[in-house]
Amino acid sequence: MTSSKIDLEARSKAKELIRKSFEALVNSIVSKERPLLVIPKRTLSNTIYDYKHKLLLLGPDVQKRTLLNINEAKKFTQTLLMASIIYESLVNNEYPTIRDLYYRGKHTISYRTLDGKRVSENTWDEQRESDGVIRDLEVYLGVLREELLILSKEKGKVVGNLVIRSGDDVIDLSRMGHGAYAIEPTPDLIEFIDVDAEYVLVVEKDAVFQQLHRYGFWKKYKAILVTSAGQPDRATRRFVRRLSDEYKLPVYVLTDSDPYGFYIYSVFKVGSITLSYESERLATPRAKFIGVSMTDVFGDEVFKKIVSESSARKALEEVAPGITELAPKKPYLSSSERKNFVIKAKARDLERAVELVGYRVAEVCTEDSDAKSKIKRKAGTTGYPWLLTPEWVRELCIFFNTLSKVEIEAMAGKGLRFLADEYIPAKISTGDYIE
């Protein structure tokens, strides 16, 4: 196997990190002390939104895992087993996937009980278990799995005026034909050689990405075009983050106009709730939501009507101060287009929306009695702090009121030219996006 220099460096760095991190444990075992691993907690309750850096971060809580506690012994063992497998893979110049690691570590431990029975148990049974251990190791070591040369499926794609070195090859991402460069699972091993772009446009949907690509959008507007093809994977997020960090390029995110689309933007911007430990390296705090917003579809008429009622106005002001002083907003769709493109929201969209901005907003803005009863299930939900801004509350308020969603394709349906040459450039040039 040939390995690039950057690869070898990454390997030796990772090996050293693992060895160093477990040295203290070995020393304490040798001096007959309690074998203890102290690992940051990955629970929701230990997920903190850092207002200053606008990131989701792991809190200060730690879990102590010792071999001497009957409830922790297995996890303790699994953690060390996984560390040793990863270490061996690094030594052997391999690139295991998390599934490979699951199989490599899965074996039967069989022992004889004191009354002579032979009992067997598996190191782990389901990949869910080994995946959990990998996450524990990431937070224990303070690195992402990619830095340990663990691969995952490639999902994100990119095209644009960008030259990179991946492995020992130099790749020009403006010469990919109708295809695109699949963002490798170890984006930190990518070296950016040359960038000639004004911004990064991240598109949720692969189909829209392809249409814009073939239309020559990125060439025309000097953009780097990225798609996450749905929920963004870690590599795509890291890749976007690097572009934002290293070239200070503005990042615009284009998603469907529905709570799931809004959440995808949120993941790019502040990180994922369940995997907050990665945010520090994966999130792009400066990412902007370009659309499609509810106000792009409906304008602000609906919202104005809601806040014309004083109790609603008061309640929304409490949630997001300044919401009534937002600049007016015109829709990009005519009322007849709206009629054609709007889809009715489903129950799970509704629930997702409540998770985003909280029950209070949902309660104030929802009129439909059926929807009102559905959101009741989520009573007590407070919403994500970073979305409780006037702009986002207005967006979701319109959603609750209209119970509508619109896909990006609807904008393209109005004509690809509209999307590429009018909608996107207009939004960027007029600053019509949400930060």
Add this chain to the structure above:
Amino acid sequence: MSGVSETYKEISPAEFFYKYREIAGFSNPVRAVYQTVRELVENALDATDAYGILPNIKISILKADEVHDFYKITVEDNGIGIPPNIVPSAFGKVLFSSKYVMRQTRGMYGLGVKMVVLYAQMTTGRPVEVTTSRKGLKRIYHFKIRIDVAKNEPIVVEAGSWKKSREWHGTIVSVTIEGDWNRAKQRVLDYIQRTSIALPYADIVLTTPEGEIYYYQRVISDLPKPPVETKPHPLGIDLELLSNILKMHSTVIEALLNGLQSMGEVTATRILKEAGIDPSARPDSLSQDDLLRLLDKIRSYDNYRPPSPKALSPLGEEVIKAGLKKAFKPEFVEAVTRKPSSYSGHPFIVEVGIAYGGGTPLSEDKPIVLRYANKIPLLYDEGSDVITQVVREEVNWENYLVTFPAPLILMVHVCSTKVPFKGVGKESIADVPELHKEIKAGVMEVARALKLYLAKKAKEEEALKKAEAIAKYIPEVARSLAVIISSSDHEREGLRAEILNKLLYTVSKKTGVQLDVIKKIADSVEAET
């Protein structure tokens, strides 16, 4: 009553028992076999352990007739023997003893063996054969004896003697009775086995008609202290006994002072004064009314010292434990001999043994109960016995950490100069409050000991379980860490061994389980890929 004429006829005690044999336990051919074995064995034991002799008892049961269900039952002991001159009346004359001293014995007045002789005579017509000798006698004496039922006199059918060729003392009694051995067998086996549990200091051999031999070997050579004869306690006497005592003395006050225990001069004088009887009166001058008044006054005085327990011979905690250990090889055994107590002037001592686990048989929802009265196992009428009542109904065993089915046996021994039996069968003990209280206290005492043991055991088991749950991972942990830390294959093995050994030590220390146990578990680990 006119028109009905009744003829009254004097009957001898022998005739009385002959007619009412069921009273003595000979109600059917099954019971007869059991009762015969029991009477003979108990006499054999009374002739040995009560005199400080470690009992060697041989029991043989043989089919004695081709046609009839006749069985020859022979019991041999190494006891003190019977003086040859009283052998005929000991076996051939039903006597009411005029003795009034008190001590704990198995049989009362030697009545049982005469019932055996009568029953044999009645069913097979064969005489009892007795061979006996005492320490110091130079000859061994042999008799064949019948009972003249009407006259209540022994008929010596055959008598002889021969010179001892070796020093031997003891008695061999042989009777032939009609019986149902097949159905009695299990009871007899139970009886002998249970006897051996209470008497681990006895050597007992049983040979059955089928030629099976059951041998219960002596496992302990300490005998319980034999009972000492004591005078009756004032609260324990009746009119009959009182007049017997009076008869043996020349004045009433002398009879009270010398014939009863716990009776001082001040008390005696006061009682006689209250009864209006002259202390120096001659006993035979008292009328029946005087006697009754005297008895009332004796009984109503309530400040006697309690009856002396010297007349009692408890088994002792060590003997009980040895017996239970021998019989069941339990993992836990405990015994308690309670302090002497008394009811109605009769001293008694309750002893309780408990065996748990090991070879102890499982009982479904209540402990198995072994009942003993004066060292005799009680096999029949279990349900109506106060011991059964206490052990099975009044103790919540779950409070003592026992979960059924459990390998749990309770042994309760009541010894007394007068065990309060229910009915004449002498197979179950009556619910006397003083006794009930002592039995309960005794059972709870051993139950508490069991609870402590079980709690400790559970704790140890928990520690072992914990050790197991941790130790099984040690090899994997050691291997993993050695892979990460070692810089060469060469170094790896040494590092692995060191980490493994240190972890074994730490886990042992933390769990409190011995290092070699932890090592054993870790060594048993096999990793199958």
